Amino acid sequence: MAQCPSKPLLDFEKFAAGTPHALIGQLRGAHRLLWEDDEFATGGHWLVFQQADIDQVLQSPALFSSNFGPLLDDFPEPLLVEQRESLTFMDRPRHRQYRSLVETAFRQTAMRQREPMMRALAASILDEVLPRGECEFVQEVAMQLPTRVIFAVLGVPAEDFGRVADLTNTLALADDPEFAENRQAGFIASGLLMDYGTSLAASHRAAPRDSLTMTLLGSQAEGRMLSDLDFGRFFNNLIVGGTETTRNTLAGAMYEFIRRPEQYALLQNDLALVASAVEEVLRFRNPVVYLRRTATQDQDLGGQRIARGAKVVCVLGSPNRDPRFFERPDEFDIRRPLEHTRRHYRTFGGGPHFCLGIQQARLNLTVMIGEMARRLHQPRLLAEPRQARSTFMDGFKELRIAFTPGPGGPGTPQPRTSP
Ligand code: HEM
Numbered sequence: 070m071a072q073c074p075s076k077p078l079l080d081f082e083k084f085a086a087g088t089p090h091a092l093i094g095q096l097r098g099a100h101r102l103l104w105e106d107d108e109f110a111t112g113g114h115w116l117v118f119q120q121a122d123i124d125q126v127l128q129s130p131a132l133f134s135s136n137f138g139p140l141l142d143d144f145p146e147p148l149l150v151e152q153r154e155s156l157t158f159m160d161r162p163r164h165r166q167y168r169s170l171v172e173t174a175f176r177q178t179a180m181r182q183r184e185p186m187m188r189a190l191a192a193s194i195l196d197e198v199l200p201r202g203e204c205e206f207v208q209e210v211a212m213q214l215p216t217r218v219i220f221a222v223l224g225v226p227a228e229d230f231g232r233v234a235d236l237t238n239t240l241a242l243a244d245d246p247e248f249a250e251n252r253q254a255g256f257i258a259s260g261l262l263m264d265y266g267t268s269l270a271a272s273h274r275a276a277p278r279d280s281l282t283m284t285l286l287g288s289q290a291e292g293r294m295l296s297d298l299d300f301g302r303f304f305n306n307l308i309v310g311g312t313e314t315t316r317n318t319l320a321g322a323m324y325e326f327i328r329r330p331e332q333y334a335l336l337q338n339d340l341a342l343v344a345s346a347v348e349e350v351l352r353f354r355n356p357v358v359y360l361r362r363t364a365t366q367d368q369d370l371g372g373q374r375i376a377r378g379a380k381v382v383c384v385l386g387s388p389n390r391d392p393r394f395f396e397r398p399d400e401f402d403i404r405r406p407l408e409h410t411r412r413h414y415r416t417f418g419g420g421p422h423f424c425l426g427i428q429q430a431r432l433n434l435t436v437m438i439g440e441m442a443r444r445l446h447q448p449r450l451l452a453e454p455r456q457a458r459s460t461f462m463d464g465f466k467e468l469r470i471a472f473t474p475g476p477g478g479p480g481t482p483q484p485r486t487s488p
Contacts, residue, residue, distance in 0.1 A: 076105055078116055078384070079141070079359070079460045081244070087456055088358055088463045090390055090399065093118070097387050101371040105382075109143045114361070114380035115373065120388035120415065122371045126362050126381055127419035133362035133381055134160050135422060140461060141361055141380060148256055155302040157310075157422065163291070164421055170288045170295075171303060171425060174222065174281045180428050183218070187432060190217050191440040199444060199474040203451060206468040207320050215315035215433050219307060224273060224280030229265070233308065236262045241313040245458035247466065259305060266304025270297035311426050314356045315433050317464030320454075321354030322346075322438060324468060325401045327448050332403055336442045343442065346403035347434045348410040353401050355386045355416040356463050386463075389414045446473040 076083075077096060083089050096103060097118035106113040117123055126133045138144060138158050152158045156167055173179065194213045198204040216234055225233060236258045242248040243255025273282045274297070285303060288295050326333040336342050364379045375381065390398040394413035395405070417424035424430065451469040 076107070077103065078105060079107070079382070081458055081460060084358075084458075084460050084463075085456065088355075088386055090386060093384060093387050094390060094399075097384075097391065102373045107141060109141060109380075111378065111380055114141060114382045115370075115375060117371070117381060117383045118387040119371065120391060120394070120413070123383040123385070123388065123415055124419055125370065126383055127360065127422070130160050130164075130362075130421055132365055132368055134365050135164070135362060136160055137361070137363045137380075139360045139362075139422075141359075141382065142252065145256075148260075151260075154299075156306045156425075161421060166290050167303075168421075168425060170285060170290060171281070171307070174284070175426050175429050177428055180432050183222070183429075184432060184436070186221065187214070187218055187436045188440070190214060190221075191436045194437075195440055195444055199472075202474060203469070203471040206323050206470050207316065207465050210437070211316040211319035211323070211468075212312065214319075214437050215312045218429070218433060219311040222281050223269070223304065223307065224278055224282045225269065233262070233265060234312070236265070237308055237312055241309060241462055242457050242459060242466070244460070245466065248457075262308060263298075263301040263305045265301070266308075267297045267301035269304060270300040307426070310424070311429065313462060313464070315430055317356035317462060318350055318354055318430075318434060319437055320465045320468050321356070321463070322350040322434070323441075323448060323470065324454060324465070325350065325353060327450055327470065329401055330447075332401060333442070333448070336403060336438075337446070340439060340442060342403050343435055343439045345405060345407040345410070346438055347431060348407045348414075349401060349403045349405055350434065350438070351416045351430075352389045352395070352405075352410050352414040354463070355389055355414065357385055357416070357418070358459075358461050358463055359384050360418055360422075383415070383418075385415045385418065387415075389416065444475045446475045448472045 078092065083092060096116070101119055101122065103116045104113055105116050117126060135158055136153060137149070138152060144152055156164065159167060191214055194210055198209050204210060212234070216230070220230060239249045239258035240255050240262060243252050249255050249258070269282060270286055273280065273286060277283055282300065285295055285300050290299070336346055360383045362381050364375045364377055364381060366377050368375050370381070388394060392398050417427050448470050449472070451471050454465045455467040457464050457466040
């Protein structure tokens with residue numbers, strides 16, 4: 070067995086400047102699967118790098134369960150029991166039933182209805198910062214659209230935005246001392262977010278209004294109506310799934326455009342490229358570093374014997390930069406054919422837990438990247454970005470930039486078409 074005495078990959082130091090893609094490329098070239106030691110109960114986990122093996126794991130929930138969650142962490146027993154009632158920790162057949170309740174709200178039809186509201190939101194977010202000629206992009210722009218959209222969908226009152234956003238940060242960035250004192254604080258934030266969702270359900274029942282919250286409260290699963298607590302769990306999943314991921318991708322997009330002004334110029338000169346730019350950003354800056362599954366029985370995977378109970382960790386960014394699928398994989402190029410990129414990246418996972426909000430994610434990125442390309446010119450760094458401390462989420466906690474407000478700044482290329 071390819072035993073390794075230390076941590077070849079999932080080590081905070083190796084992620085200090087973001088996902089170490091070059092290292093992942095080397096590991097992928099040298100190992101099909103690789104055992105990595107860790108500090109948790111099983112003493113280690115299997116890293117999976119190949120696209121086919123990742124697909125095999127994610128598409129075989131009977132062999133590789135989600136029942137212990139997508140993170141490496143061992144959840145304390147009472148918390149694990151509670152977490153198993155939420156979508157991301159469920160296996161079939163329960164998972165199918167619960168997931169189907171929220172799917173409609175994130176299908177194409179819903180997106181078409183939501184798009185005008187999103188375009189107006191994106192414009193107003195940029196209106197706030199553009200006149201200043203500079204901003205802290207993560208908090209002031211990247212976080213705003215996905216958060217405001219999902220809050221609008223769920224009927225979160227405006228006065229609670231800050232509180233819910235803070236809890237989400239603590240939970241998603243529990244390894245970063247700027248957001249959480251320790252991992253325990255992350256677990257507590259998760260509980261508080263669920264409590265908030267539960268009270269949001271109660272307030273909707275008391276004063277019914279048009280939102281996904283109301284729809285869910287009128288739904289049934291396992292032969293009974295959803296309770297306020299059931300809704301609280303959905304709330305937690307949707308807020309966490311929908312905000313941190315998208316904000317990190319958007320901030321990553323801005324950073325890549327700053328590093329490659331010629332790519333930004335291409336986009337500004339031809340807004341028809343927004344769609345392929347979105348897919349390239351998703352390929353190149355995949356925010357979710359890995360997904361963990363747990364083997365339900367002794368079995369073989371990629372020529373290795375995997376023991377029952379072993380943690381199997383799919384490295385999502387590995388196929389995204391595999392030269393077998395992408396020419397010049399380490400180059401950010403928004404002209405790549407969109408369908409090809411979509412087919413080969415694994416940014417949204419796979420199998421039954423495949424990202425439920427993929428249409429929402431794409432639309433968030435399309436709307437904001439399009440709006441930026443039209444109105445925000447010559448972006449540049451005011452300081453080196455600060456990376457959040459995590460081996461699970463790749464993202465900046467601070468990205469200070471300057472720009473020339475548009476339209477029509479001096480020397481600014483003008484867009485030719487609308488998306
Ligand atoms: C760039 C943006 C996004 C990325 C990269 C992303 C990525 C992912 C990934 C990798 C998973 C699989 C988790 C697993 O297998 O355990 C997932 C699941 C999920 N995502 Fe997303 N996501 C994004 C945006 C969104 C948005 C906007 C929403 C909702 C509004 C959302 C809601 C969810 C939910 C609810 C799940 C759990 C699905 C399930 O367990 O069946 N995501 N996402």
